[in-house]
Amino acid sequence: MPASQTETSLPDRFGPYGGRYVPETLIPALDELEQAWIEASSDAVFMGELDALLADYCGRPTPLYLATRISEEVGHEVWLKREDLMHTGSHKLNNALGQALLAKRMGKTRMIAETGAGSHGVASATACALLGVQCIVYMGSEDMRRQAPNVERMRMLGTEVRPVEDGTRTLKEAVSAAIRDWVTNVHDTHYILGSAVGPAPFPAIVKALQRRIGDESREQILAKAGRLPDRAIACIGGGSNAIGMFAGFMDDPSVALVGVEAAGDGVDTPRHGAPLTVGGRPGILHGSLSAIMQNDEGQILEAHSISAGLDYPGTGPEHAWLRDSGRAQYVAVTDQQAVDAFKKVARLEGIVPALETAHAFAYVFDGPRDSTLDVVCLSGRGDKDLAEVLARD
């Protein structure tokens, strides 16, 4: 392998956030991953293969759609970036496919992933089926209950779904279980981390793979509306669809970047998933320093959200820095607001959004309307959430 030309590295810190807080066993694997990505991303053959698959297999670029009835309802133009129309029904495949392709190039024969709502698990299972490699997905047993259809899909794709019974049996524990597997099997295994979290270089790689959302959106809105949006809005748990959307507009100071977290029962209760909105002392979770939910002792708190994908007490380190630096703004909406928005979008537009995405819509409906044009990341479709929403009626 030529060590000559691109002796560069990926960002490992975003302001004070990020880093690599993992056992020594994993450090060489993270170095190897970083170098592999630097080489692959400047290799025209590799990127050509990824581009072709994203176009012909996944259906990129996804449309940017003017949601006329939502626009009427809120009194300004609302454009939807239709990641729900991508293969597997969410933005997660952008990242899972890119990482799986990279890992195969690195000679890894076994892939593991974590999943909360199941979208990243399905995306990983899909990419691994396509590439013919083994896939194991860790999923909290509570999430397996909430997202049963996605469990069936993963199994149909030949993936083994391993239930995680620790703690609250949700996303945090699934990530921990996947990291422990990786520590044990690091020689032949790649961990397809599904969000913009984790030790460096994961946040940078996930952003590089998800920024197509924002780059396409920018090009499309300029072509269709002839202008930039006032706001780019995305829901945020770990923050992969949000960082992908924000990346496209980062250098456009007139575009406000808004990340919508899960307020659960309310940010004034302990039952939420909104570490960026609530603030407090930064902490270390799953390998990076970021905004997290913790008690005074430094123990990680349980998050709560009706949406399994946002039910996580941490968030990506770059988001913590975007908040501190003032470039992006983070807000939170409650479970009830998300459910109301979920139903409203279904009836106004004939689109059933994921419960995660419904948080972004709740902000459009209930938040300030000081905008003339919004671009909203419709990060995924909501078939998986129907039972959960109907059960609340």
Place this chain on the structure above:
Amino acid sequence: MTDQATPTRPQNAGAERIEQAIRGTKRRAALMPYMMGGYPDLATSVEIGKACAAGGADLIELGIPYSDPLADGPVIQAAGTVALDNGATFDGVLGVCRELSALLPVVVMTYANIVQARGAEAFCASLVAAGASGAIVPDLPPEESGELLAHADRAGLALVPLIAPTTPDDRLSLVGARARGFLYTVSVTGITGERSGSSAYQEVIDRARRATDVPVALGFGISTGEQARAAADAGADGVIVGSMLVRLAGGPDPIAAVRAAVQQLADGLDR
């Protein structure tokens, strides 16, 4: 045993006490049991630590429970959860440390966010005030441990780093040069937990030895007298046993069970 301290390595009281305990053991290698502070509860864990000392331990590794311990297998992970549920706090476990440090050197093992929550300086000061001789933070690799190491050196606390079988040769000296008290040598690629058989200890111990001049202690996956003996045969200065003892600490009659098990390990290490 050749003991040549590099003159440039900052010495401190904690490191000295640890090295004396390891090098001064009357066994073939020092016996270094791990216990989870506050498990099953604070009062019992003090007695478990005393039982380790009575059973022949040379040093104690005392875990401060953390909600998300990424380097630990199911046994230690579950013990941490129980300890937290039963009210174990940082100060509570340091109370255990204070009692045990009168008997033998104590090295506190916990995770980076527990350090982060207090700040490195206050963390070190608290440990020293509780009589701890050292600290192990498995998710603070050298790249992230600069601040803690500086404060630990200043406070007289030995910060013990880890090397793994995956650590490449060109990284060994980076880790080894930062070792205080001992170099924690991970015997297997993986997390803590009992494993059958004894893997190739020789190679990992030889690599550790080349990386540092402080004592080399082997841990992860060691639970039987034969494995402890195999580690000593391969030249380990110390042997760390964790999950097996933590499992006994959660069973019936934990104090007697841990004492008997430590005694048995000690017998395995007799000259």
